[in-house]
Amino acid sequence: MKKFKTESKRLLDLMINSIYTNQEIFLRELISNASDAVDKLYFKSLTDQNIPIGKDDLEIHVSFDKDARTITVSDNGIGMTKEELDRNLGTIAHSDSLDFKTENAEKQGDAVDIIGQFGVGFYSAFMVGSTVRVVSRAFGEDEAWAWESDGIEGYTISEAERDGHGTDVVVTLKENTEDEDYDRFLSEYGLQHLIKQYSNYVRYPVRMEVTRTRQKPKPEDAGDDWKPEYEQYTETETVNSMIPIWKRRKSEVTQEEYNEFYKQDFHDFADPARTISIHAEGALTYDALLFVPSRAPYDLYSKDFKKGLALYSSNVLIMEKCEDLLPDYFNFVRGVVDSQDLTLNISRETLQHNSQLRAIANKVEKKVKSDLADMRNTDREAYEKFFENFGRGIKYGIYSSYGMKKDELADLLLFYSAKQEKMVTLDEYLDAAQPDQEAIYYAAGETTERLAKMPIVQSVLDRGYDVLFCTQDVDEFCMTAMGEYKEKQFKNVAGGDLGLETEAEKAEAEAAAKENEGLFDALKDALGEKVTKVAVSTRLTAESAAPACVTAEGPLSLEMEKILAGQPGGEELKTQRVLELNAKHPVFDVLKAAQNAGDADKVKLYADILYNQALLVEGLPIDDPVAYSQAIASLMK
């Protein structure tokens, strides 16, 4: 027995025990090797007229034997001589290439995992196999040789028999354990499934014997009581589809074909809303095919949802969901990226540091962005549907990047416009704004219907300014993160000083405040810690408007406080509340009268009622509904 070199042993150990967590990919690795071997022979035939081999003669065959517990991957490719078996399979990584890769990695300055750079593919067979036997006959040779190993200490090479050139890799599966059921690979369906999943786009046919059932022919002399009989037979079938759809030009593929591919590969029953194809050539060559689904998967906003694109290297799937190819706010995008330039890295960690991958990710992001913008401009209805499905993620992207992604994403946003009564972009809001308008006004609450009825919203609308409605919990956080759009600040109509009042209104309010200082002090005392201030409203200035409203001073709005209260640790964040009174409202006269009569109990009762009423109107929770209803009841007695 020949021993594995020390470095090989170390790598082998690492491999089997840690790197690949996904055991089933051994099949993909063996098929990829077979495909390479076939490729090599095909290439040879192209350059040597004496080799009478056409593309159609070449294939890969997968079979299994339930009793012997073996899985065999055969090819009629270039094969290996005795020396090649020794050299190629005896050492995982030739030391010269190890040096080369190490040096390169250092030069690139990338913290790349060296192991990840190697074609350690063949050895993945030892993840599931207790022994692996490789019978190979090199093209143009008469002799065949068998390489055999248990993947631990070393291997043997002995004479063997094989009809024709090519290689058979026979994996004898490990014994089942309590945790591992290796027998699961011993099924027609299981293998077919794995081939379709991982090797669907291998350029040569991957064939398998499949069992089928057919009806036996009806005998000529069949009587009336003849019943159809069935028999099983086997047939060799090509399992993979070979030509990847993403390699084909968009003009050559029909939308139906794209739709079919999308639905089959990404398990959706609805056609995609958008199909985006990228073909990049030059320093980095790759193809990408991306889809924007037409509906949100049910688990999109759950913790279990995994974003990512399928990553192929030369038609072979190396990762089903490569997260690094998509930013979180485009997590809904499905699709594949295929690049021959990517090293066949094996673990997520190694890919993360890959600069080529980053370049592809950037391009993917730009392309998705521009496609969405195009959809917004040319198919508004579809875009609104899209935004209904996935807008939350985009808003969250702006918020979670602290506004850093504003420039890229803000023009994709849609909000409901109270004035136009439909969804508008921020640009559309600004286009329809008043010439003197200094801010983008918005209101946050549960539904557009409720918000439309809110007196403070109405008062801004009455002054001729449009108000955007924020009805998703992330909306206001998104606006706050943006701060401004095209130099117009976002302003919550229920917060701070809007500065919309006329000079006359301002003077009136100041006069009313001065005149009734005692009343305002008494109201503040009555409400205690609940408010930081009671003041004359410059928002509610008409007799017909509401008697009072609650607003918030400072960066935290009432709606944000409400949302945060539902989150761990968020209960402590409190707004600075202001009870604003409409000095023109008849109720204000009633308050004044109570104050002048020295009826402190009544002032307190009215203060509580007005405060709670305002909260209810604004869709905010009140502390003590029982006390509130008792207060109302006491007025009715």
Ligand code: ADP
């Ligand atoms: P990689 O394929 O990435 O080089 P592997 O460890 O999978 O690494 O295989 C090592 C080498 O063994 C291959 O480079 C190839 O030369 C040879 N080899 C593996 N499988 C086959 C096969 N089916 N036919 C011919 N050569 C093979």
